[in-house]
Amino acid sequence: MMKSIKNPESQPKCNVIGCENCGVGDLCARYRAETHQTDNQVEVVLQHYHPVTETGGHIYWAGDKFEQLYAVRSGCVKTYTVDAEGNERIRGFYLPGDMLGFDALYSDEYTSSACAVAPTEVCSISYAQLSKAVASQPHLQQRLLRLMSKDLATAMALAGDYTAEQRMAAFLLHLYERELQGHIGDAGHVSLLMPRRDIANFLRLAPETASRVLSRFQKQGLIRSSQRSLELLNLTALWQLAQSVGIVSEQIVRIKAA
Amino acid sequence: MMKSIKNPESQPKCNVIGCENCGVGDLCARYRAETHQTDNQVEVVLQHYHPVTETGGHIYWAGDKFEQLYAVRSGCVKTYTVDAEGNERIRGFYLPGDMLGFDALYSDEYTSSACAVAPTEVCSISYAQLSKAVASQPHLQQRLLRLMSKDLATAMALAGDYTAEQRMAAFLLHLYERELQGHIGDAGHVSLLMPRRDIANFLRLAPETASRVLSRFQKQGLIRSSQRSLELLNLTALWQLAQSVGIVSEQIVRIKAA
DNA sequence: CGGTATATTGAAGTCGGTCAAACCCGGTGG
DNA sequence: CCACCGGGTTTGACCGACTTCAATATACCG
Numbered sequence: 367m368m369k370s371i372k373n374p375e376s377q378p379k380c381n382v383i384g385c386e387n388c389g390v391g392d393l394c395a396r397y398r399a400e401t402h403q404t405d406n407q408v409e410v411v412l413q414h415y416h417p418v419t420e421t422g423g424h425i426y427w428a429g430d431k432f433e434q435l436y437a438v439r440s441g442c443v444k445t446y447t448v449d450a451e452g453n454e455r456i457r458g459f460y461l462p463g464d465m466l467g468f469d470a471l472y473s474d475e476y477t478s479s480a481c482a483v484a485p486t487e488v489c490s491i492s493y494a495q496l497s498k499a500v501a502s503q504p505h506l507q508q509r510l511l512r513l514m515s516k517d518l519a520t521a522m523a524l525a526g527d528y529t530a531e532q533r534m535a536a537f538l539l540h541l542y543e544r545e546l547q548g549h550i551g552d553a554g555h556v557s558l559l560m561p562r563r564d565i566a567n568f569l570r571l572a573p574e575t576a577s578r579v580l581s582r583f584q585k586q587g588l589i590r591s592s593q594r595s596l597e598l599l600n601l602t603a604l605w606q607l608a609q610s611v612g613i614v615s616e617q618i619v620r621i622k623a624a
Numbered sequence: 625m626m627k628s629i630k631n632p633e634s635q636p637k638c639n640v641i642g643c644e645n646c647g648v649g650d651l652c653a654r655y656r657a658e659t660h661q662t663d664n665q666v667e668v669v670l671q672h673y674h675p676v677t678e679t680g681g682h683i684y685w686a687g688d689k690f691e692q693l694y695a696v697r698s699g700c701v702k703t704y705t706v707d708a709e710g711n712e713r714i715r716g717f718y719l720p721g722d723m724l725g726f727d728a729l730y731s732d733e734y735t736s737s738a739c740a741v742a743p744t745e746v747c748s749i750s751y752a753q754l755s756k757a758v759a760s761q762p763h764l765q766q767r768l769l770r771l772m773s774k775d776l777a778t779a780m781a782l783a784g785d786y787t788a789e790q791r792m793a794a795f796l797l798h799l800y801e802r803e804l805q806g807h808i809g810d811a812g813h814v815s816l817l818m819p820r821r822d823i824a825n826f827l828r829l830a831p832e833t834a835s836r837v838l839s840r841f842q843k844q845g846l847i848r849s850s851q852r853s854l855e856l857l858n859l860t861a862l863w864q865l866a867q868s869v870g871i872v873s874e875q876i877v878r879i880k881a882a
Numbered sequence: 883c884g885g886t887a888t889a890t891t892g893a894a895g896t897c898g899g900t901c902a903a904a905c906c907c908g909g910t911g912g
Numbered sequence: 913c914c915a916c917c918g919g920g921t922t923t924g925a926c927c928g929a930c931t932t933c934a935a936t937a938t939a940c941c942g
Contacts, residue, residue: 450868455784472773501762515730518776525783526713527828530930562889570785572931577890593889593939610708788898820921830899835922851907851921 381550381557382440382487383462385414389513390437390465393491393499411495412437416487425466425480425488432470434490438462441486442559444568445469445478456568458517459483459560461541463548465491468514484559523613524569533569534579535607538589539614542598546621553621554601558594639808639815640698640745641720643672647771648695648723651749651757669753670695674745683724683738683746690728692748696720699744700817702826703727703736714826716775717741717818719799721806723749726772742817781871782827791827792837793865796847797872800856804879811879812859816852 385397392398396414416439419425425436425443436443443460457478460466470476500506520540524533538556545551558565566576580596583589588604590597598604601619608614643655650656654672674697677683683694683701694701701718715736718724728734758764778798782791796814803809816823824834838854841847846862848855856862859877866872 449784449870453868457780472769472776504759511730521780521783522715525779525828526707575930581890612707833898839922
């Protein structure tokens, strides 16, 4: 089922993150070696290896035994569940620098499936090793909790009953914010690696509605969109829409200069 | 701010849980003493003491420093946040035997406020003590994670875009399931300690819609409702509605006999 | 080039929200 | 004991946002 390709060079890398910007770079064996960090303050647990997964390939499936957490290095991963009626529900999108797999912490098996929506590279962390590291480095636990809380916060935010416009604006700005943080993509520009259908599903909208909202934004001069890449022309207006959803900081409107 | 009354006897206790049914009974100093559990396998961290909070009184406020987790002993607590526009959003209801306060784990302060929707008793757990216990008893961590995951699961489930009927059915059955688990309330019967307005808010519905749905259920013979207490007449039909929301097990329809 | 999947646009329908009025029930005071 | 409040709740009528269905347009890929 898992479409893994051993040779990373055979796949395009549209948005590789540098290890120095990775959220768990300091846990990464290779990166620490490269930068000559030989202190033993934190046990080294991350496997800096990049199995490449092509679009539609799975990192893990719901129900798989939980053994690894993953850090995205390039591309984009979606996690999703399938309900009793067979409807897919997208739980989240993960960009370079993000970690995924936390949902499995509770139950020893993944509760959602993870699937690449674009050619994607991931690094892996053995949870067994990480657990040991946590035992000896209690502050790591707080860090893991904080990473988890990101997922929780976006899930909670999205659970609110906001209009299609509010949710879309929040989604775009949130994506923008994260792409900037990972130093991928330029100011005022967002790459939509996932298809519209997936965006819509994530935002609990019909694909048509998502499309309509984007058209409306464009007509109002808030964005200029062309397929998988769009420009944010009026950050202030977008932020005013997204504001009450509560996942984007006001800072985002001022990054124009950066 | 906190309306605490020192004398428990002055307040009604409509749905007290027995310590033997409490989710953290084995962490409770007094219960362990009563049952002569003198082994030191788990450090004793729960303060078996019952500050009583009357309807509308707060256990904690969003932004308060995180020092305690709480276990509900009787009554019912809601947690909620207030968004930028001043709208209240109810995050969850906690019944006897449930624990609350986990949202603060991430950030050292509570991210939501907790408020009694009925006369309520809570026991408290010092998080500092609990942390120590976790360090020496790693399996406790897994247990805490599992407790947290309950909140997560219901939040996630509710985030889906289900119809008003599906959500209400899931809510009623979920409540029913939890009341049975805590051995409070009878088979086929659910106590709604919270006002309709709060139920509606939690389910992301207008109060009017919530009311209409219940009326419809009654007209269809699924329930008989009178104020704060209602009977579930057709568990099968309710479950079929709730099914795809995914927070109630199919078992619930068979407990009729119990 | 065609052929397929994805995106967009339009028209009609539906669910839930909003506004307004009636109702019910516990509490108060005559 | 009963009249009178006042909140929460219920019910009805209307409206608007999103969905659904259908058609068209556009991109992608051999």
